[in-house]
Amino acid sequence: xxxxxxxxxxxxxxxxxxxxxxxxxxxxxxxxxxxxxxxxxxxxxxxxxxxxxxxxxxxxxxxxxxxxxxxxxxxxxxxxxxxxxxxxxxxxxxxxxxxxxxxxxxxxxxxxxxxxxxxxxxxxxxxxxx
Amino acid sequence: xxxxxxxxxxxxxxxxxxxxxxxxxxxxxxxxxxxxxxxxxxxxxxxxxxxxxxxxxxxxxxxxxxxxxxxxxxxxxxxxxxxxxxxxxxxxxxxxxxxxxxxxxxxxxxxxxxxxxxxxxxxxxxxxxx
DNA sequence: CCTGCAAATGAAAAGAATTTTCAATTAATA
DNA sequence: TATTAATTGAAAATTCTTTTCATTTGCAGG
Numbered sequence: 001x002x003x004x005x006x007x008x009x010x011x012x013x014x015x016x017x018x019x020x021x022x023x024x025x026x027x028x029x030x031x032x033x034x035x036x037x038x039x040x041x042x043x044x045x046x047x048x049x050x051x052x053x054x055x056x057x058x059x060x061x062x063x064x065x066x067x068x069x070x071x072x073x074x075x076x077x078x079x080x081x082x083x084x085x086x087x088x089x090x091x092x093x094x095x096x097x098x099x100x101x102x103x104x105x106x107x108x109x110x111x112x113x114x115x116x117x118x119x120x121x122x123x124x125x126x127x128x129x130x
Numbered sequence: 131x132x133x134x135x136x137x138x139x140x141x142x143x144x145x146x147x148x149x150x151x152x153x154x155x156x157x158x159x160x161x162x163x164x165x166x167x168x169x170x171x172x173x174x175x176x177x178x179x180x181x182x183x184x185x186x187x188x189x190x191x192x193x194x195x196x197x198x199x200x201x202x203x204x205x206x207x208x209x210x211x212x213x214x215x216x217x218x219x220x221x222x223x224x225x226x227x228x229x230x231x232x233x234x235x236x237x238x239x240x241x242x243x244x245x246x247x248x249x250x251x252x253x254x255x256x257x258x259x260x
Numbered sequence: 261c262c263t264g265c266a267a268a269t270g271a272a273a274a275g276a277a278t279t280t281t282c283a284a285t286t287a288a289t290a
Numbered sequence: 291t292a293t294t295a296a297t298t299g300a301a302a303a304t305t306c307t308t309t310t311c312a313t314t315t316g317c318a319g320g
Contacts, residue, residue: 066200068198085243087243088246094243096236098235098236100231100232100233100235100236101230101231101250102230102232103230103252105228105230106226106228106230106252111257112256112257112260113215113217113224113252113255113256113257114254114255114260115252115253115254116218116253116254116255117252117253117254118250118251118252118253119250119251119253120231120248120249120250120251121248121249121250122233122236122243122245122247122248123245123246123247123248123249124243124244124245124246125243125244125246126242126243127241127242127243130242130244
């Protein structure tokens, strides 16, 4: 999603597209899986409080996704559906698009439970760390 | 895993099986997916600091698992391999054992990346909330 | 069954992280 | 361009977590 599309989404939901909000969004977009600290460093002109509030807002709008991979919160641009490969050696995070799930046959799924989304994290050791 | 087995595991790793540690472990075991607050309520005789330290220890020993399902940290007894079905309506959490993953064919997996574990959370709406 | 000692505990303090408050500013509509 | 409600940011408040350190205790060895 481009910047203008994001502006549209923000305005479309009745919020203002302020420079601070766009700066935070761009900071998140600059690199996937950043911590709050990393994001803050990329938009130092935006006050801390506003960063917190904006990440909440953008998460609520579905523009940004909050991750928890074991170390505090991280954020990523919510563009495509993907999962994470996390190396326990170096902490590196890789994304992969291919979705190895087959929900058919799950007990409740398809019956009572209506699936909206899912998240999958795979932990292990990457080639370099082995 | 029974209580004695847990005591064995704690002692076996060179730690003391104190009443506080057992109380925290039992508190976690009383109900899956409890928040810190919930656990604390089940062992009010144990100091807050000790609860924090004990959960760290038990996680490290692999007796307890820390979850993050969107709202702060939750804890569960690390017994069997299972995944979570999370209802976004009522917040209810259901476990399911069946593992709908087929990792074969994943790009890096099986090649460079050595998988140790994975976690899968499925979000949606349960029957009651529909 | 005692004893000694390193490990563990808990209270208080320190330190982080996050949220609230509120006056001043600003985006967007008419 | 004027108006207005939303937004911002600084400070304060609150909440969460960790550190410190004196006291207590589990448990291995005698």
